[in-house]
Amino acid sequence: MPVQATIIGSQDRKLDELVRASGLRPTVASAVDLLTLTHPNSVQPDVLIMDVRPHGQIPTALSVLKRQHPTTSVILVASELAPALMLDAMRAGVNECVAEPLTAEQIGAAIGRIVAQRTAPVGGQVFAFVGAKGGVGTTTLAVNVATALALSDESTLFIDMHAAYGDAAVLLGTEPRFSLVDALENTHRLDLAFFNGLTVQSEAGVALLASSDHAPTSPIDVHRIRLLLDFAVRNYRYTVLDLPRSNPAMMDALEAAADIIVVTNQELASVRGASRVTGALSRRYGREKVSVVVSRFDKSADIGSSDIEQAVHAPPRFTFPSDYRLALQALNAGRPFVLDSSSKLASAVLTFTRTLNGDAGPEPAPSAPGALRTRLGARLGALRWMTS
Ligand SMILES: Nc1ncnc2c1ncn2[C@@H]1O[C@H](COP(=O)(O)OP(=O)(O)OP(=O)(O)O)[C@@H](O)[C@H]1O
Ligand SMILES: [Mg+2]
Incomplete structure (x- = not known):
């Protein structure tokens, strides 16, 4: 027609x-x-x-x-x-x-x-965020992307995949009573009415399935994670996952994810981590599903976009500027910054979110700085050798 x-x-x-x-x-x-x-x-x-x-x-x-x-x-x-x-x-x-x-x-x-x-066939999209290293800003990015997705009035679920002690509830300003562990223990009775009782709504309308505040008593079962993600795809337009890179079961159950986004920054240890994580995920799910974004991007940092590109064999998909004050303020207030800031950081997250829904083309990769490249060259060279 x-x-x-x-x-x-x-x-x-x-x-x-x-x-x-x-x-x-x-x-x-x-x-x-x-x-x-x-x-x-x-x-x-x-x-x-x-x-x-x-x-x-x-x-x-x-x-x-x-x-x-x-x-x-x-x-x-x-x-x-x-x-x-x-x-x-x-x-x-x-x-x-x-x-x-x-x-x-x-x-x-x-x-x-x-x-x-x-x-396109009916079914939600799953976006999985995983940090190349701890503290790079993965949860901050995932929470703000989920909030931006929810602003379009589409049903949006956020799953904090840290079995225990994840931070997403704090960043979303919510007080969850139930957690991922409750959902995984009850996969046999997952229907919307039951699931709604396990989630808590953020101010912007993100349904959060939070992390538990105590460690699970038994290991996480990959099969149950798959069931949970299948349920999410059938019932929510968008599902955003905040993944712990250290849990192999979580990393092994991502078939439902359309997009796996590895978050790094410009520290050598993070770039090394990005290289390992993207390599493993690309082998498991295919290169086209996995991309790398740079948080707290500084265009005059020692390690530039082209160095990251060499390490992960693809240019960074997107870069997010650093704004520690805004990120911290939003974290402490439990209110994602995309809701009320017209800062460069909020604007970058909004633009990136539009690329996830298929609304815009990729950001052009910023050019690499020349300074100090020689000093770092040997160490990065070793990294490239390790990952090629
Ligand atoms: N773009 C940014 N600019 C400046 N600071 C940021 C930015 N993004 C996040 N931060 C700050 O970095 C710190 C770590 O952020 P966050 O908790 O999102 O990282 P993470 O990778 O999820 O950490 P973890 O490995 O502990 O889960 C927080 O204090 C946060 O406010
Ligand atoms: Mg986190």
């Missing part, structure tokens, strides 16, 4: 032409028609192309429309991807954002991703 597209709020003939160039025959409607489309009985286009360039704001009617008609896909056309606008767009449930300068390729790619999503 042909995809029906409607352009709203635009006087720009060029936009109409660019949409036509991607093979669609859009109708053009006025901003007033958006209100008509919010009506529960109104016939919906498959794709709504919302041009906010004249005023730079998301109309409130758009959130109403997405609540009434969640299957209507929305492409936002903006002058620029300002962090505040992106946050509002996510909250309103926008699927794709494109910005000036508009090109046929950019619009065609956005429409292509929407069409692919509309025809």
Whole structure:
């Protein structure tokens, strides 16, 4: 069936032409028609192309429309991807954002991703985060990504896969009564009603299955983890996992994960860890599922992106700036920073989250610094030798 597209709020003939160039025959409607489309009985286009360039704001009617008609896909056309606008767009449930300068390729790619999503089989996506080393910022990143995913009103589950003493509950500002261990002990009775009782909701609507505050009495069974993840895929649009790299059972049960994201920073020990972890996970699940991101990225650090690329045999997928004060403040307040900060760090997490839903292309890898490379060269060289 042909995809029906409607352009709203635009006087720009060029936009109409660019949409036509991607093979669609859009109708053009006025901003007033958006209100008509919010009506529960109104016939919906498959794709709504919302041009906010004249005023730079998301109309409130758009959130109403997405609540009434969640299957209507929305492409936002903006002058620029300002962090505040992106946050509002996510909250309103926008699927794709494109910005000036508009090109046929950019619009065609956005429409292509929407069409692919509309025809994809039903089933949630699982994103697994694992640290290359302790303390690199894995939980901070996973919690903020999950919160950003939940802002789009899609059901989002966070599983703290640390059998005991994980931190996600603190970062999400929740007080869980039950834990992962309870879920794994009861895989025979996993249904939504039972499972809802085990999870706790964060302020942004992330359902958290928390880590236990005491060590499990028996070893974690891989088969039970698989059952839990299968349940998550069937019942939640997005599942985010915070994985302990030291637990082999957890690392062995990730078939359901679409994306396994190894978090590193620019310390030699972390890069070594990233190399080992990505190697093992790529062999187990395939290279295409595994990627490396850099937390607290410093472009003048001794170890640069190209060094990390050499060690893990792929360029870093994304880099996140350092902002210790913000990260700590959010941790202490139990409120993920993507909720109210327009900082570079929050903005980076929002952009990265959009790449996970298939909303944007990858970030270009930053260029490597030249300084001190020689001094580190020998040690990194040894690492490359170890991992090749
Ligand atoms: N982008 C960042 N910039 C600066 N500090 C950060 C950043 N991300 C996280 N942090 C800080 O780093 C510390 C460790 O973060 P976090 O607990 O997320 O790491 P982790 O890898 O999950 O650690 P663990 O191995 O203990 O589970 C925290 O104090 C956090 O506030
Ligand atoms: Mg952690």
